[in-house]
Amino acid sequence: MYAVIFTAKIKALDSQYSETAQKMRDLAFSKYGCNAFNACTEGDTEIAVSYWQSLEDIQAWKRDIQHIEAQTLGKRQWYSWYKVDIAKIERSYESSNNR
Secondary structure, X not given: OEEEEEEEEEOOOOHHHHHHHHHHHHHHHHHXXXXXXXXXXXXXXXXXXXXXXXXXXXXXXXXXXXHHHHHHHHHHHHEEEEEEEEEEOOOOOOOOOOO
């Protein structure tokens, strides 16, 4: 499994951003096999982590025309800087306090 870690400095977010972000999330799950997607914002920093089964799925997602259009809007309107890291997950575990 792989994680894509998107870190960005927010310039300005608007209603188009919220709508576009939801569409991109839905597309990643429905068409490209994204397993999970978590995002948070603190101050002017946004971090989003998505989980994928393969590098091929990540590359296909990166080449999607709707995703490319969203990236263009992000560069132009919403972010002043961003970085993408792709990491291979070697081990994963979780715990729950549910009995």
